[in-house]
Amino acid sequence: MPLDHTHEAAATSWVESARDHPVFPVQNLPLGIFAPADGRPRIGTAIGACILDLAALAERLPEAVRPALAAPTLNALMDRPPAERVALRHAVFALLTDPARRAAAEPCLHAAADCTLHLPFAIGDYTDFYVGIHHATNIGRQFRPDNPLLPNYKHVPIGYHGRASSVRPSGVPVVRPKGQRKPPEAEQPVYGPCARLDYELELGVWIAQGNEPGDPIAIATAGDHVAGFCLLNDWSARDLQAWEYQPLGPFLAKNFHTTVSPWVITAEALAPFRAAQPPRPAGDPAPLPYLWDAGDQARGALAVDLEVLISTAAMRAAGLPPHRLSHGPATNMYWTVAQIVAHHASNGCDLRPGDLLGTGTISAPTPDGYGSLMELSTGGKTPVTLPSGETRSFLEDGDEVILAATARAAGFAPIGFGECRATVLPAR
Structure with a gap:
């Protein structure tokens, strides 16, 4: 643009x-x-x-x-x-x-x-990707210390189809989900409220004009198919996810609620905040030709600062302001937005106006930029201490999570995304 x-x-x-x-x-x-x-x-x-x-x-x-x-x-x-x-x-x-x-x-x-x-769109389909390489590494390290990234990660943008019906605008509370989980010490799985509820800091990508079934979208023109962006919280039930994700991936652990900021920050508005995609580390494989465009590498990233804040019921009662858990740049995405759009349509899948794509959790290389509690607490082993003296390994009822973002570039007025917030309610 x-x-x-x-x-x-x-x-x-x-x-x-x-x-x-x-x-x-x-x-x-x-x-x-x-x-x-x-x-x-x-x-x-x-x-x-x-x-x-x-x-x-x-x-x-x-x-x-x-x-x-x-x-x-x-x-x-x-x-x-x-x-x-x-x-x-x-x-x-x-x-x-x-x-x-x-x-x-x-x-x-x-x-x-x-x-x-x-909600700005009637959402036909929702797909969540996994392009935050530091998040993928941090999570993978908890389960595969010697080989945190799976072999395909640097070759193909990984994603899964989510549930469009449970996408909600900022401010709508999230009800703690119930589901089947298997605690490590249990011989049999149990059904009940999620005990390891988490947030995930993501950007949402809104699709503008789509493509005809069977017709891929070329990466050089993928930007024309992007209407704009929002913040997205991919609420995650980690204990449900650990039990159910094999062999087909996320299901009930992800489809109960997804929060988005309600304003579409248009692709046109973000034109001054385009940045070069960080170069791949030496030794990483080059993307296949359908995922490579020199112009996209030169200006396919976004100069957007992201942050996560938490406000517990006790903090609000004491008059304490929300506490910032983490912050970092959106340039920590391993794949660009154009690459995930082009890949999504590469098999002939037809995207339609109002489809929503999540980037996946965007984390920084260091703990001050981790985009989930799963990372910050090392899977619950190192709880986070809050200004109220409370600790959190995972979210508790009454906790409010707030995502925020600001696009900044020298010589231009900064613009924000508006808040993406929701409070956790007890399971029903």
């Missing part, structure tokens, strides 16, 4: 709260689905502490996208060609920066605090 006037750091909006806003300045313009207190869900964009109703302003936006703006999801809008999505961004930017257009747009502003945010 090329840079243009909407990315200029000096650009300001007449919306007062948007000026120097740490998450939603006018350079961001994320898309999402919101509902005011007295209205139905509709398409809007976050601007500062407000939401601009794009459906209500459709007549002032490009004609080609007007029918899609009337829908209660982003599916039809993101099915439009990339040039039309850019034209929409330009038009919204003009509405929010041109004082002469303020009178037309201001009545369509809503206070974000008074609105409800919904």
Whole structure:
């Protein structure tokens, strides 16, 4: 995506709260689905502490996208060609920066605090990948100390099909799942509440235009099929997972709840924050030709800082702020977004607008950047101590996990993703 006037750091909006806003300045313009207190869900964009109703302003936006703006999801809008999505961004930017257009747009502003945010898409399919090599290494080392990565890891982006129906927007509580597990000391498996509930820090990738069945997506054009990004928490029941994952992989340990941040940070907004993919270590195999593109290697990574925070019931009762568990860059992904999109469609699988791809847990090489409690507590052997004096090997009821992200690059205004949070409720 090329840079243009909407990315200029000096650009300001007449919306007062948007000026120097740490998450939603006018350079961001994320898309999402919101509902005011007295209205139905509709398409809007976050601007500062407000939401601009794009459906209500459709007549002032490009004609080609007007029918899609009337829908209660982003599916039809993101099915439009990339040039039309850019034209929409330009038009919204003009509405929010041109004082002469303020009178037309201001009545369509809503206070974000008074609105409800919904899932941005009707999700047809959800696939979770495993591209965080440090996470894969850390987890693998707990089970295979001498050979943590399986032989295929550096040859192919590993993924599995998840459950689209249990994807929820930020703020919806996660109910502790029940399932079958086999404690090490038990002769037989038992059924009951998960005892080793964990979070996973991921980015979510929203698909825009898809591909026809049987037609692969070339890696050089894979970016055209990406609508944008969100934060994604792949809640994981580690004890259920340990018992059930062989031989077919994740099932009930993963499909009970997935939390996503509700705003789509568009591919266009992230254009200034593209970065070179870190070079592969010496001796690593070169990707096969269908997964290799020089342009993607030059600008296929994202300069995005990620962090995880926790707030326990005791911390909230004591007035303590959330505690940061870890932070690190999104450049710790071993495979680029274009590579996972191209691989997903390489066998002819048809992707569709609104499909969701998870990157897999993004961890750093050191503990201050680990993206899960499974890593931080070394599988429960070294509990994490919190400012309240509590310890955590895995999540307890009442714990709230918060994911956050900010894209930063020299010479550009930083933009945020908005929060991805959920509180753990007891099993039912």
